[in-house]
Amino acid sequence: MGKSKVIAIDGPSGSGKSTIANNVAESLHLTYLDTGAMFRAIALTLDSRLISSVDTTGIEQSLAKMKFEYQPSDSVLIQIDGKDLTEEIRQHHVSTLASQFSQVPQIREFLKLKQREIASEKASILEGRDIGTVIFPNAALKIFLTARPEVRAKRRLEELKTRSPNENYDLQKILADIVKRDQSDQNRSVAPLVKADDAIEIDTSEMTISEIVDQIVGLFNQNKKDFY
Template identity: 45%
Template sequence: MKTINIAIDGPAGAGKSTIAKMVSKEMGYIYVDTGALYRTIALFITENNIADKDIESSLEKADVSLKFIDGAQRVFLGSRDVSDLIRTPEISMAASRTSAIPEVRAYLFETQQKIARENNVIMDGRDIGTVVLPNADVKIFLTASAEERANRRYKELLEKPDCPTYQEILDDIIKRDYQDMHRKTAPLKQAEDAVLVDTTKLNLEESAAAIVKVIKDKIG
C-alpha cells in the first residue's frame, strides 16, 4: 500500500514544527521533525568538542534515533532523550551550520527516507520537498516575515530570566535565514511545485487550517 508523504519546508521560526504537529494529529499521520535530527548532531558535536575535520569520522558514534512515544516524536542520542536539550539558541545556531555539512546530510538522509517509505508522514525541514522527498504527494513552503517570527519567539522566551532582546532574536533569525539560503548543500528554497503559505497574519489555528486545506485540496 502506497504511503502518503507531506513535505513542509520554510525558514526558522515559521512555526513549522508546531503547525505540522497539529495537522498530523488531525489527519492521523506521523509527524517527523527533521530539524530535531540536525539539532541532535549539533548537540553531539558541541558536547564532544569535535573539530570540523573530524566530524565525518565521528558520525557513526552519534547514534541518533527517533522514537514515537504515546504518539509524540522523541529524539535520542544513544540512550539519552535529548528532545529538550536541543532547543537552546546555541544549538539552533550550531544546527544551522552543521546542517550545511554534506557528510551530516548524507548520514541522516536515509533515516528520513526510511520513515517516509514505511508511514504516512508530515515531514518538515529546510529541504524536504527539494531533496529528501522530491516526489512527496503534497509540498508546502511555510513562511512568515522575519519581524513576525522574531516577535513570536520573543513572546515564547519572555518568561525566562535570560531572555534575549527582540532585536537580538531578529538579528539571529536574519542571520540564520542567510546561512540556510546560501549554504552550498541543499539550500533553503521553495520547491517549484510547492504551495506557498504565509502565516504572518495568521494565528496557530488559522495556520493549521490553511495547511489542512492545501493537503485536502491536493489529495482529497
C-alpha cells in the first residue's frame, strides 16, 4: 500500500492538536480537517434529538438521513441538516458528549468515510485520536502530541475564556474532565487513543506554538517526496 498524502496528528484532549494542525496547514498550504469537531457536531446533534449513545437504532436512522457538510476553511464550517454548528460545538460540555458518542462504531465508520473522501482530494493534515492508527494507517507523516494534564487543563481554560470571557470556569473541574476523558479514550473498545508505532512523539508541555509548528514543518520537509 502506498503512502497517503496526509500528516496525521494524534494525541489526548487539550494537547494542542487543533491549534497546531491549523497553523501547520497554513504554513504548508494543506487542507485541514478537524476530526474532533466532526465528532462534536454529530454528538451535539444526536443529543439535541434526545438520542443517546446506546440507542443504536436511533443513531443508525439519524445517520442514514443526515446531511453532513464540512468545508475546510479558516472558520471550519460544519453544518448538519442545514444548521451551522461551528461555534456551538466549542462549548465545554460538548467534549464530554463527543467522548460518549465517539465510541459508537456506526458513527466512527460514518466519519471515517467522510474524512477519507475529503482528504483524498489533495494533501491534507488531520488531527484526532486515531488518525495514524485507523483512518490513515499509511499516512506519510505521523505525529503524536502530548502534554501534562495540568498544562492541557490550563490551555483549555484559556481557550474557553477567549471564546466566552463572561463565563466562569473552574480549572480543577476542567482538569478532572481531561483526566476522565483520557481514561475513556485510552480504554474504549473501539479505536482507543494509542500512539502509532511509527509516529513521532512530541511533548508540548514546555514548547511554544511556533516551536511545535516549526518542528512539524521540518519533519514534513524531510518527507516532502511523499506528498508530491
